[in-house]
Amino acid sequence: MSLALSPALRDLMQGWLTTLASLRAASDATVDAYGRDLADFLDFQARHAGETLGPAALRGLTASDMRAWMAAQRDRGVGSRSLARRLSAVKGFYRWWAEREGFDATPVLSMRAPKHGRRLPRPLSVEGAARMLETVGEQDARDWVAARDVAIVTLLYGCGLRRSEALTLDARALPLSDTLRIRGKGGKEREVPVLPAARAAVARYAALCPHDLAPGTPLFRGIRGGPLNGRLVAKVMEQARMQLGLPATATPHALRHSFATHLLDAGGDLRAIQELLGHASLSTTQAYTAVDTARLLEVYAAAHPKA
Known part of the structure; x- marks a missing residue:
């Protein structure tokens, strides 16, 4: 795809992707996916503006410009989950860029992703x-x-x-x-x-x-x-x-879910399973194991010092 982007903007895009790969230890697949998502966004904004897009124009994007992009994504049949991921890539780029050059990226960063239900592979039986x-x-x-x-x-x-x-x-x-x-x-x-x-x-x-x-x-x-x-x-x-x-x-990936679910079914502690999976939050582990609220409260009651 030939993007109507200025060389300076191309350099910015590459700088962000390099940062993702080197400093934030993102996988090659993640870097590639974010690169495609950002390229698609920049291509739309260039066409939307009707001219070659440079850093100055991109810093001046409005909430209206963002809504136009999201509406165009919807028109193309992009689902809520995919649109949320693409918006995450755009926000990540803007957050990095705004911190680097000190401008206000609020119109982009304040955009909310569409709500979508969390879908996870179902675990296999033992x-x-x-x-x-x-x-x-x-x-x-x-x-x-x-x-x-x-x-x-x-x-x-x-x-x-x-x-x-x-x-x-x-x-x-x-x-x-x-x-x-x-x-x-x-x-x-x-x-x-x-x-x-x-x-x-x-x-x-x-x-x-x-x-x-x-x-x-x-x-x-x-x-x-x-x-x-x-x-x-x-x-x-x-x-x-x-x-x-x-x-x-x-x-x-369903095997990973199966590991967690079967451990929990065998009486494993949810906090310990969280550590084994490398999850940052217990809510993520809860989703992985399809644990119900009652079981989560049992774990909380047993682990919380004030319970």
Whole structure:
């Protein structure tokens, strides 16, 4: 897409994306998504203004300009959730820019995102998760690839990892110990226990992998030895769920939800599960585990010093 943007504005956009990647430890996928969202916004504003867009014009955007963009997004069929994400990208850029150059970005930052219901993948049943782990290992005839896929999904379910967290593990973690230090969103670190089944699955993969798993290199590899693409993990789970007749919600991220829900069902403490998942707030963990208000109040009553 050819944007009617001045070179100075292009430099600003690139500066923000670089900051996201380097200082805020955003993933490549997040940086790419925010870059596309911001580019689309700037392209609209340039067309809306009918001229090449520069920093001065962009600093002068009004609430009316913002509403026009949001209305255009709606006309294109963009849903509430996607529009909220795009607005978040625009606000993030303006917040960074306003702090850097000291101008008032209130017309942009005061815009409210449309309300939308929180949708999360439904957790698998305990039996469904066990069948998924077993069936994933039957999707590829190459022993090392099958072992790799089993190792990854076992970490997702057994440790509650995000797919990106599993795929960025360094080979220096071998052999896995009883705990694993995970670097999650925003660069936050947490320590998670590693079940014997997960350690065994990773050890089997490491023994069969034809590539050199030297410290400082990715633990999980693609066929040619490069870092494993996350889409392949989703694909192998899709194949397995279709074979098992499981719903489309049986995704890699659903295994993380299953980990949390099954721990809670077994009597796990919600606060402890929050730590294991790396959530900043208990409300996020509550949503992940689909815990009801009564159970949340029980945890509160047991943990609060004044209860």
